[in-house]
Structure formats: C-alpha cells, structure tokens
Amino acid sequence: MTEELIIAGFGGQGVLSMGQILCYAAMMADKEVSWMPSYGPEMRGGTANCITIISDEKISSPIISSYDTVIALNQPSLDKFEDKVKPGGILIYDTTNIIHPPKRTDIKVYGIDGTNEAARMNNIKVLNMIMLGAFLKKRPVVEIAMVLEALKKVLPERYHHLLKINEEALHRGMELIEEVETPV
Amino acid sequence: MKELKLMKGNEALAEAAIRAGCDAYFGYPITPQSEVLEYLSREAEKRTGMVVLQAESEVASINMIYGGAGCGKKVMTSSSSPGVSLMQEGISYIASAEVPCLLVNVQRGGPGLGTIQPSQADYYQSVKGGGHGDYKMIVLAPSSVQEMADFVSLGFDLAFKYRNPVMILSDGALGQMMEKVELQPHQERSTELLQEWATVGRTPDRDSNFITSLHMQPEQMEEVNIHLQNKYKLIAENETRVECVNCDDADYIIVAYGLVARVCHNAAQLGRDKGLKIGVIRPITLSPFPTDYISKASEQVKGILDVEMSAGQMVDDVRLAVNGKKPVEFYGRMGGIVPTPEEILAALEEKLVGGK
Numbered sequence: 001m002t003e004e005l006i007i008a009g010f011g012g013q014g015v016l017s018m019g020q021i022l023c024y025a026a027m028m029a030d031k032e033v034s035w036m037p038s039y040g041p042e043m044r045g046g047t048a049n050c051i052t053i054i055s056d057e058k059i060s061s062p063i064i065s066s067y068d069t070v071i072a073l074n075q076p077s078l079d080k081f082e083d084k085v086k087p088g089g090i091l092i093y094d095t096t097n098i099i100h101p102p103k104r105t106d107i108k109v110y111g112i113d114g115t116n117e118a119a120r121m122n123n124i125k126v127l128n129m130i131m132l133g134a135f136l137k138k139r140p141v142v143e144i145a146m147v148l149e150a151l152k153k154v155l156p157e158r159y160h161h162l163l164k165i166n167e168e169a170l171h172r173g174m175e176l177i178e179e180v181e182t183p184v
Numbered sequence: 185m186k187e188l189k190l191m192k193g194n195e196a197l198a199e200a201a202i203r204a205g206c207d208a209y210f211g212y213p214i215t216p217q218s219e220v221l222e223y224l225s226r227e228a229e230k231r232t233g234m235v236v237l238q239a240e241s242e243v244a245s246i247n248m249i250y251g252g253a254g255c256g257k258k259v260m261t262s263s264s265s266p267g268v269s270l271m272q273e274g275i276s277y278i279a280s281a282e283v284p285c286l287l288v289n290v291q292r293g294g295p296g297l298g299t300i301q302p303s304q305a306d307y308y309q310s311v312k313g314g315g316h317g318d319y320k321m322i323v324l325a326p327s328s329v330q331e332m333a334d335f336v337s338l339g340f341d342l343a344f345k346y347r348n349p350v351m352i353l354s355d356g357a358l359g360q361m362m363e364k365v366e367l368q369p370h371q372e373r374s375t376e377l378l379q380e381w382a383t384v385g386r387t388p389d390r391d392s393n394f395i396t397s398l399h400m401q402p403e404q405m406e407e408v409n410i411h412l413q414n415k416y417k418l419i420a421e422n423e424t425r426v427e428c429v430n431c432d433d434a435d436y437i438i439v440a441y442g443l444v445a446r447v448c449h450n451a452a453q454l455g456r457d458k459g460l461k462i463g464v465i466r467p468i469t470l471s472p473f474p475t476d477y478i479s480k481a482s483e484q485v486k487g488i489l490d491v492e493m494s495a496g497q498m499v500d501d502v503r504l505a506v507n508g509k510k511p512v513e514f515y516g517r518m519g520g521i522v523p524t525p526e527e528i529l530a531a532l533e534e535k536l537v538g539g540k
Binding site for chain 1: 188190215216300301356357360361362363364443446447449450453522524525526
C-alpha cells in the first residue's frame with residue numbers, strides 16, 4: 001500500500017498540521033511516512049500545501065507530481081492541483097471556500113461543506129480534522145484510533161481539552177463524505 | 185526499544201548534535217536552516233549545558249568555531265548558501281590549522297541571495313575548496329532525515345580522527361521535510377577529555393601548544409601542504425562512501441547525490457517499468473569522491489546520466505572518473521526547482537537511449 005496525497009489551502013486552515021498528524025498516526029502504525037511542506041516567503045492567508053506519503057515500503061522521492069488524493073481547501077489550490085490527481089484517484093474539496101467546482105470526470109470528486117460545518121461545531125479550526133476524517137473514510141490508510149493517539153502526542157497538554165472536539169470533527173467528516181457519496 | 189520520532193531534517197540534525205555530545209554551536213539564522221539554531225536554543229543548554237550562541241554574523245560564527253575547535257571542543261555551525269560563502273575564509277584557516285569541526289550547509293538556490301528553495305549549486309564550493317589554498321573538507325551528503333541525524337556523529341568522528349573540517353551538504357528540502365527518524369542514544373559531552381594538541385592555556389607539566397595557519401617560510405609552508413595532501417590521500421583511501429541501487433544488471437546508470445538521488449530512484453523505477461535497466465549510484469561522501477567506484481561501474485553500462493539541482497558541477501567529477509570510456513550526460517534544474525522523475529527519465533531516454 002502506498003498513498004500519495006497533497007493537502008492544499010491557505011495559511012491558517014491547518015493544512016500542514018493535518019499532514020503531520022496523518023504522518024504521525026501512520027508512523028505509530030509502523031508505516032513509512034514522508035511530509036514535504038511547500039515553504040516560501042508566505043504569510044497567514046497565503047497558499048500552503050504539503051505532500052504526504054504513507055507507505056508499507058521505503059519511500060523514494062518525497063516530491064512527486066501526481067497524487068492518489070488531492071484535498072483542496074481553497075480555490076487557488078483546486079485550480080492548481082485538480083489536474084494532478086491520478087486517473088481513478090480522489091479529489092476532496094471544501095465547498096464553503098470553493099465556488100468553481102472541479103470538472104474532472106475520471107476521478108472521484110467529493111465536495112464537503114467543511115468550513116461551514118466547522119463553524120456549526122463552534123470551532124472553525126477543526127476544518128482540517130473534518131477533511132481528514134472524510135479522507136480516511138475513503139482511504140483507510142490508518143485507523144481513526146491511531147489519529148486520536150497521534151493528536152494526543154502532537155498537541156501540547158494545554159490543548160488536550162480540544163481532543164474531544166477534534167475527535168467529533170473526524171467522525172463528522174466521515175459522515176459527511178457518506179452523504180455526498182453520489183459524486184457531485 | 186528504538187526511539188522513533190517524526191522530525192524535520194533540521195530538527196533531527198539539531199537533536200543529533202545534542203545527543204552526540206556537541207560542546208558548542210555558533211550560528212546566524214538564515215532560511216531554510218533556521219530551525220537548527222531555534223531547536224538548539226530551546227533544547228541544548230538545559231539538557232547538556234552545551235553552549236548555543238547566535239553570533240552577529242556568519243564571519244563571526246566561523247571564527248568562534250575556529251576558537252572553540254582550537255580548544256579541542258566538539259563545535260559546529262550551520263548556515264545556508266549565502267551564509268556559507270561568508271565563512272570561506274575561516275574554513276581555509278581551520279583546514280590549514282588542522283582543527284576539527286562540523287559545518288552544515290542547507291543549500292538554497294543561488295547565485296546571490298537567490299531563493300530559499302532547495303539547490304545543489306554549492307558543490308564546487310564545498311568539494312573544490314571554496315576558500316583559498318590547497319585544502320579539502322570531508323563532505324557528507326545526506327539524502328534523508330535519518331541521515332541528517334546520523335551524519336552528525338559520523339561527522340564529528342571523522343573531524344576528530346583526521347583533525348579536519350567536515351561539512352554536511354544538505355539542501356532546503358531535506359531541512360524542511362519530515363520523516364521518521366531513529367535517534368542515537370545520548371553520548372556524554374567529553375569536555376574533560378583534553379585533546380593533546382588543544383590550546384587551553386599554559387600548563388606547567390607540558391610544552392605549550394601552538395595552533396596557527398601562518399608559516400612565513402615557504403619551505404615550512406610547503407611541508408604543511410605536503411602533510412595535508414598526505415592526509416587527504418589517507419582520507420580518500422579510508423573514508424569514501426557510496427550507495428548503489430540496482431546497478432548489477434543495469435544498462436544505464438544515474439549518478440546523483442542527496443535528495444535528488446531519491447527522485448532518481450523513482451525515475452529508475454519508471455524506466456524499469458518500460459524495460460530500461462537503470463541503476464542509481466549515490467555518492468555519500470562528495471569529498472573524497474567515489475572515483476574508482478564510478479570508474480569501475482561505468483565499464484559494464486551503455487551510458488551514464490548525472491542529475492543535479494545545479495547547472496552541472498558534480499558531473500565534472502563523474503566525467504573524470506569515467507575518463508571518456510562511456511558517454512556521460514547531464515540533466516539539472518536550477519534556482520530552487522527539484523527535477524521530477526518523469527523529466528529525469530525523459531532526459532535519460534533522449535540523451536542516452538535514443539541519442540546514440
């Protein structure tokens with residue numbers, strides 16, 4: 001099993017930490033992982049992405065140009081990476097932020113109303129966990145229990161009161177992607 | 185139990201320095217290696233008493249390294265390309281004075297201030313001198329976060345074994361990316377263990393030591409040079425390191441170092457899927473360069489492609505090794521762009537497979 005994905009959005013949406021938590025969880029499940037952030041002269045609100053690779057085998061290049069899964073959280077990210085999904089791959093995008101939906105028909109497309117859902121949960125920062133939950137429902141590369149363990153290790157203790165809402169967000173994402181099962 | 189962590193290359197290197205019993209770090213922040221200084225500032229002193237000092241410039245930090253190394257301490261600095269350029273004078277002095285130290289260059293695109301994206305355009309500077317005079321560093325090229333960590337203690341060992349500056353030549357991508365890393369157990373700082381050559385103030389029971397790079401008499405200076413060259417020859421005999429993947433049956437070989445070697449593994453796999461037998465040779469030590477190894481490997485192949493994030497620097501050494509026996513072609517991207525596996529395979533097909 002090898003899953004190559006890119007998570008892209010704007011700074012502040014939790015794009016980089018989403019990849020990190022996924023890697024951490026996969027590492028604890030004894031898998032090979034690689035996390036390659038875009039880094040540049042960027043600021044809050046600028047674009048951010050990370051290439052995340054999870055595999056049962058040793059990972060060669062951490063930098064790749066097409067992906068099994070693209071998770072796009074804003075319009076520029078979707079515009080940039082829609083073409084980079086491998087045929088038959090998955091594209092998950094946030095319909096709150098993306099007004100021009102993807103056009104590809106040779107891939108599975110799931111629009112999740114992530115930001116609005118996070119707002120309904122009273123914490124906009126759990127957007128990334130909603131999207132991660134949605135992704136893991138379709139590509140169960142690690143168990144949700146491992147992600148929760150990873151959150152416990154990655155979050156400093158003073159934020160541990162947020163573990164519960166993050167767990168809820170993961171499960172909410174898993175439900176939401178089922179609701180949009182008929183690809184939009 | 186193994187201690188596995190998910191870390192950035194820069195953080196893994198910094199953690200490895202603490203665990204290797206490093207006595208002092210002097211450095212000046214520059215992207216994409218600032219995490220080294222940040223991590224050490226946060227962690228080092230409270231854990232081992234290691235000195236961590238942000239110098240006022242790279243010129244200052246390399247001279248602090250010279251001073252610390254002259255005292256026989258395990259000292260290191262890190263920087264990125266423009267900062268390392270500023271250190272070249274000091275590195276020449278250190279090489280001449282034969283004091284051990286560990287230098288790290290997390291390369292970014294140049295020339296000039298350039299970009300902050302990954303590059304390999306400091307190869308010449310690292311292996312061909314950089315500073316003035318006939319000197320050589322030992323240059324280690326990691327290709328994973330694990331090697332960013334492992335090469336710290338290896339680097340210190342080699343530096344002290346040969347009393348020579350050792351450089352870890354990395355790049356921005358390796359510094360910024362996260363992978364799992366198995367950390368070495370903690371090593372005690374050996375501050376009480378005095379190097380017999382160290383200059384630590386007069387002691388009544390021995391002759392005073394003298395460390396200098398100034399020898400006014402040309403005969404004396406030539407002696408120093410002969411001694412250095414003999415040492416470099418010994419280093420080349422003992423310390424050349426190289427990794428070879430799928431070379432046994434290969435018709436074509438890609439030579440690449442660092443992160444790019446890993447991209448080349450993907451390119452080689454793409455080629456094998458199409459029936460092209462491609463192997464990858466990765467020099468781990470760039471200085472000493474695995475000349476004999478590449479020379480021998482070239483005999484049984486049809487052609488060699490050298491791939492770098494530069495305009496073509498290491499390719500000179502590959503050509504010297506192959507010495508005209510087989511075609512050696514080059515493919516590279518510059519200015520902070522990482523080549524893709526598809527591009528590399530296309531270059532190999534165009535320049536070597538179809539082009540003959």
